[in-house]
């Protein structure tokens with residue numbers, strides 16, 4: 001005997017669409033292709049755009065190259081074939097009393113099945129000619145009479161994403177009917193958080209949160225958000241233009257609350273499991289370290305260190321993201337943090353994304369730490385320094401490495417702290433793998449890509465954030481220029497001048513080898529540039545070189561025997577050669593702004609003024625415009641925000657984007673206030 005399903009508990013919205021009237025096997029397959037399985041899925045199917053069919057243009061009012069909606073009656077139609085019948089064009093001519101409009105479809109002969117003489121048709125598209133008025137491949141919808149016309153006509157009509165064989169009109173009617181039937185079953189997802197007593201405008205029951213002013217949401221802006229049921233109605237059938245955004249924001253808020261609850265739950269679970277290892281230290285290593293460092297820490301570095309020390313002493317292991325623009329001195333802060341753990345007799349691991357950077361950290365930390373009696377070890381794919389001997393195991397160790405640290409059998413007794421440099425080059429999984437090598441060690445992840453707040457609160461929501469917002473004094477300026485590639489000869493002679501003054505330069509290309517896509521390749525340009533810049537010595541650095549070769553050229557560049565380094569963006573992270581003051585980036589249009597800013601961070605590290613020259617193809621006007629942001633500002637935050645707007649979040653996240661939440665209504669570029677609000681509401685949901 002089968003047990004009857006407990007429908008009492010199951011929401012009617014979970015009902016499979018195939019059980020609904022009008023959905024046969026064919027429609028079911030089409031809806032499935034759109035990812036729509038249940039009533040709820042259907043009600044959340046977001047229109048891709050809207051068409052205001054109350055105020056459409058007359059055909060005479062259409063303008064060239066401007067997308068618009070119009071309507072008219074078919075007065076002629078037909079298919080022309082040419083090239084022996086292989087090519088065709090199907091055309092309809094509409095008349096609305098003001099003018100005629102030709103609509104054409106190339107090589108889609110079946111289009112003729114959808115239209116008949118005398119049909120009334122809505123048309124949306126961009127006229128590509130006005131003599132005669134013509135739109136090629138417009139979106140169309142035949143107006144049918146009858147009761148249903150109020151759903152499709154004389155209103156702001158939703159235009160949905162479709163799949164082959166599924167008519168817009170059918171889907172709209174289907175959603176209308178389903179909404180009518182199920183609207184009363186739509187409940188608030190967070191009834192305790194959102195007051196349901198107002199049928200239309202749910203007013204949030206916001207308490208006085210104990211928040212820092214930066215994170216306090218702008219509550220006033222949310223008082224008038226509709227209930228979830230209303231929002232879903234407005235999403236499909238808005239009464240006014242403004243409804244569309246209200247609906248989106250209300251549904252996005254629900255998404256963000258779920259997301260924030262997940263984040264907070266993970267954090268809570270973690271804190272319940274993990275006991276902390278107090279690592280405050282006693283300053284016996286930090287003091288002499290700071291004394292020999294050769295500079296005093298900036299105010300921002302000191303403030304951040306205080307935040308780190310508090311974490312390291314806390315009852316839960318530290319989980320902190322340290323962000324600071326390129327050159328802001330994160331390494332020194334990381335060193336002090338490491339020393340806190342080492343002072344407390346714990347071992348420390350530091351992971352960097354490239355061998356070059358790991359090697360550079362190894363050199364620096366050896367110089368800093370060995371005089372203090374701390375062993376510094378290096379472990380990369382190709383290199384492993386002397387194995388930690390068990391003989392003097394009372395000596396604390398800092399192990400520096402690449403992802404080889406995760407893959408190898410590297411295991412560390414008393415691992416108290418894990419530091420990850422340039423963490424956006426790693427995925428979340430890699431980070432956690434390294435952490436798991438110890439028993440809940442403290443975690444410090446560092447990044448030079450400033451993270452816009454929206455991403456910080458979602459993707460990095462589990463981490464506390466510290467920011468170094470100040471550069472050490474006495475840095476030369478970086479001047480940035482965007483130039484088209486026809487100016488290259490001038491650029492090279494400028495570089496020759498600077499080389500003659502003793503400076504060094506980087507020249508960056510997007511590719512290692514020529515792939516025939518019009519992008520310059522570092523191996524191909526080498527001979528060319530060697531000739532142009534002779535007699536100055538130039539070196540080559542890219543990811544396909546063997547480690548020993550990379551090390552050789554980096555050493556020569558540090559020693560200033562190699563004067564110009566031709567490289568791929570491999571040098572983006574970490575490389576620190578203060579005498580290198582010029583950077584030329586070819587095919588700069590290929591890179592995101594944040595990445596260019598990172599690359600540019602390789603210069604401006606000494607007292608001399610630095611020059612960054614971004615070369616973009618002469619024809620790519622648009623790209624050159626985009627790059628101007630870098631001419632205007634050196635503020636990593638502004639650049640990251642601009643990048644987020646221009647290219648979306650993926651670019652900024654690097655490896656992390658696999659962890660991106662799937663948002664249907666949320667928009668990580670614009671929704672800072674919503675995200676802040678969701679965070680507060682989610683926090684309240686636990687009490």
Ligand code: ADP
Pocket residue numbers: 295296297298301324325326327328329330331332448472473574576605
């Ligand atoms: P990033 O934050 O990009 O990792 P680094 O830690 O590599 O920056 O620091 C860049 C340079 O600035 C290094 O040469 C470092 O020694 C120097 N530096 C760091 N902190 C200070 C400071 N407080 N005063 C002067 N120079 C500093």
Ligand code: MG
Pocket residue numbers: 330331421574
């Ligand atoms: Mg660094």
